[in-house]
Amino acid sequence: MELLCEAIGCLVVCISTCGTHAASYTARYFTYSTTAVSWNTAYTTCSLARGHLITVDNKVIINVLKYIRAQPEAAAVSRMIWMGLYNAAPTSDVPVYIWDDCKHLDDSNSMWRRGEPNFVQTHRCIITSPGYKWKTRPCTQTHSFFCESVANVDCTFEKELGQKCEMGGVLLSKTMAEDACATRCQEDMDGKDVCWAYEYNNIFRQCNLLFGSDPYMCETLQENRMFITGRRRCFKFADITGSEVTGPADSFPNCSITEVTTTETPAVTPTTSMIGTTVETITSTSATTSTTPDTTVMISTTLETTTTTIPTTAISTSDSAVTSSVTPTVTTTSTTTTTTPTIPTTTTSTSDSAVTSSVTPTVTTTTSTASSPTAEVTPTITTTATKRH
Structure with a gap:
């Protein structure tokens, strides 16, 4: 061909x-x-x-x-x-x-x-x-x-010296070389419209892009010595009449009638820090189902005291705000505490209001002991409710 x-x-x-x-x-x-x-x-x-x-x-x-x-x-x-x-x-x-x-x-x-x-x-x-x-x-x-x-070839520009299309277009604000103007025409869109030609002003180094759905919108040119017009050319066409190859009546492509669609699941990156959940307020039109993360605390045998504090969790709506502060104090007799939390932020949103829900993690304490240390958990819960009218 x-x-x-x-x-x-x-x-x-x-x-x-x-x-x-x-x-x-x-x-x-x-x-x-x-x-x-x-x-x-x-x-x-x-x-x-x-x-x-x-x-x-x-x-x-x-x-x-x-x-x-x-x-x-x-x-x-x-x-x-x-x-x-x-x-x-x-x-x-x-x-x-x-x-x-x-x-x-x-x-x-x-x-x-x-x-x-x-x-x-x-x-x-x-x-x-x-x-x-x-x-x-x-x-x-x-x-x-x-x-x-x-x-397997690139599109090119057919250039006309001293010619202008006279069709309006989009004048770029920055001055540039002609090659840069041609590159912008290759790459830029105006909504769904494609750039099919550019007009370059040699005197003022200005670039004007012509967008549309018709590749032949700039076939008629007018003389203007200040300009170079580049018309974008990508397709070739030719007559192949007489070279047809007869195909049998059952000659069809071997295509699957089941369309295969691929859905990508975004990866969730957990935050490794103190035990706690980041709280945000987001307004959108989607809803996300929350899950309950687990946190495992491994405790060895030497006696020492470790205190872990869970930060405040806030729940807010567009009409009223209710703030619940949960501050449990966990006292564990241990020497070495290794904390591996996997607590992603959980957000639930509706179209009119945004509700961000933070899920209190489950703390699992595993004690390896020769002297039978004890772990005492004394939660202190303070709840403050504020309602706006």
Whole structure:
């Protein structure tokens, strides 16, 4: 596919993931066939070229397709085209839609036409209409198709000296070199909009970034000798009509119909200090269930007195505050006391008020003795209640 692009001189465009930041896009190839074929043949052709059928699920992709189809050489592409989405569970009443690169459909990005999907068992394969809405169709129908594959090259900028786009944009406050301006365009976003071009003022060293969902927003330029305009280019596209590979009717990706999701459990880092619990007041909309930590005190045989104090525990709400001070004094006859507490902060929150609950730890005393020392625990509990109206 690279050789084909080099041979015919592919146009370059940009979509979906270059660079290292959220707005970045990797360079990709689009190839298309004007020949009407079945979904299975389209899928087989793309797979053998180490790509997949196109994923049409956002405005950037739609604008790229519009641009390609506006080229004279792509005029014969059919009004409806196959894309990579298909029903992987045709025997079930509940369809499971998966892209042919085995990614499950994200319903938040779905673009179904009204009334779709329907006939889900017999219409397994999906086309995109002239308005780029999705429709189910029998896989044996014939339509043109686009393949998509990732290129192992970086996006570039097509620079025009003495030219300006004249489309507004976001003027950065700091002066900078032109290379730094281009880097900012690779990395920055304005909400969900991507930077597709920059305008650099050579006199004042100012950088203006142009954001949007259309990679071709800055195709028309005006002369202005003070500026250099860089238009971001990441995608190449080419016509592969005539190189289709016929696929059997049962030619589908070998994808799992069960989506695997990974949930990360955050690690809890205990605080090692005096026996006690840190108290905070937090207002949020989530609730956390508390657990009761244990503290183990190991005591050896030589006689000595160790006193451990548990700090004040506070409970507060938005309307009233109740403070309970618990100060037990634990006197143990021992020589060496090793304390290993594992007491994380426990917080319980509601949407209107925040309640922080501190759990009194359990103290376990283990005595290893030849002279039978005794451990006496005399708790002193002081409770103070204050209510605000």
